[in-house]
Amino acid sequence: MTKLKNKQTNKISILGIGNTLYSDEGVAIHVLPLLENALAGFENVEIIEGATDGMRLLGPVEEADYLLIIDAINAGEAGGTLITISNDDIPQYFGVKMSIHQVGFQEVLFASKIRDKLPNEMVMIGVQPESLVLGVELSDTVRAVLPDLVIAVVEQVKKWSN
Numbered sequence: 001m002t003k004l005k006n007k008q009t010n011k012i013s014i015l016g017i018g019n020t021l022y023s024d025e026g027v028a029i030h031v032l033p034l035l036e037n038a039l040a041g042f043e044n045v046e047i048i049e050g051a052t053d054g055m056r057l058l059g060p061v062e063e064a065d066y067l068l069i070i071d072a073i074n075a076g077e078a079g080g081t082l083i084t085i086s087n088d089d090i091p092q093y094f095g096v097k098m099s100i101h102q103v104g105f106q107e108v109l110f111a112s113k114i115r116d117k118l119p120n121e122m123v124m125i126g127v128q129p130e131s132l133v134l135g136v137e138l139s140d141t142v143r144a145v146l147p148d149l150v151i152a153v154v155e156q157v158k159k160w161s162n
Helices: 023-038 054-063 105-114 140-144 146-162
Strands: 013-017 047-049 066-072 082-086 121-127
Touching: 013 023, 013 054, 013 146, 023 047, 023 066, 023 121, 023 140, 023 146, 047 054, 047 121, 054 105, 054 140, 066 146, 082 146
Parallel strands: 013 047, 013 066, 066 121
Antiparallel strands: 082 121
16 A cells, blocks of 8 residues: 655654653653754654554554654664664564563554555664663763754655655
């Protein structure tokens, strides 16, 4: 099922996921207010704080023409490194869980895929965490790359909006 429309009316959803209780794991939630200001002129952009909402994010994912996911990404890089993953390179699977209540974002993507309702394009932009200790503040290293993260997100939105 392809949802191609006029570029001006394509819905771009920006989804920030992560847990703000574990320092850099909450990078996406911390950058969302900066993105609201940077993207104020884009009427076709919706910014969603997904936090750790799991399956409640199925609707916003399936309603998007283009989906940009922001998260902490452990890619084995130096803390603060920006990482971009696109489309099929974004992990989508239903993993083994200790509880039925443990549904993560990868399962949301998997559910959308089997329902044939994935967005036309998906990009995940993340930051390699430096610290995942209990605490609500970002590490200095990750806080310092927030402006670069905003620039990367805005550039992707501009590509999809042209």
